[in-house]
Every structure is written in C-alpha cells, then in structure tokens.
Amino acid sequence: MLSFIWSLIIGGLIGWAAGAITGKGVPFGIIGNIVAGFIGANLGTAIFGSWGPSLGGFAILPALVGAIILILIVSVLLRAIRK
Secondary structure, three states: OHHHHHHHHHHHHHHHHHHHHHOOOOOOHHHHHHHHHHHHHHHHHHHHOOOOOEEOOEEHHHHHHHHHHHHHHHHHHHHHHHO
16 A cells, blocks of 8 residues: 555656646646656656666656656647637
8 A cells, every 4th residue: 555655656746747847737736747647657668668767666767758748748639629
C-alpha cells in the first residue's frame, strides 16, 4: 500500500513538473497531475525506454518527457475543441 501511495506522489510530481515546464495547466488540478504523470510515464517509457534515475517505479527522465508530450497533445486538443 505504501508503494502505491509513493507512486501517486511521484506521478503527481512528474505531472506537475511537466506542466510547469510547458507552461500549460493540467485540467482537474492534482488529479490531472497524477494522471498526466502516470500516462506520461508509460508513454515516455514506451517511446524512450527505461533509462536514467528511477524513483517510485518511474524512470524519471523518460516519464518527464512523456508527460510533457502528453500535456502538449492535450492542450492542442482542448484548444481545438474550444474553437
């Protein structure tokens, strides 16, 4: 149970950092950060592999890059829907 909570915290931090780097807000606040961190980690690991430092079950650098890609894609889609 503790490892799941740790993964939630690290996923949220990865999503928050990706949002801060891109300057785009993640919808739904902290829940959006956690979701962006988890999905971004999976996306980044699938694209770039699992390299670099690892924390909470996430390879930090690929997870961060994957979360940045995810946030940029979501922001483009949300902008297109609003028009």
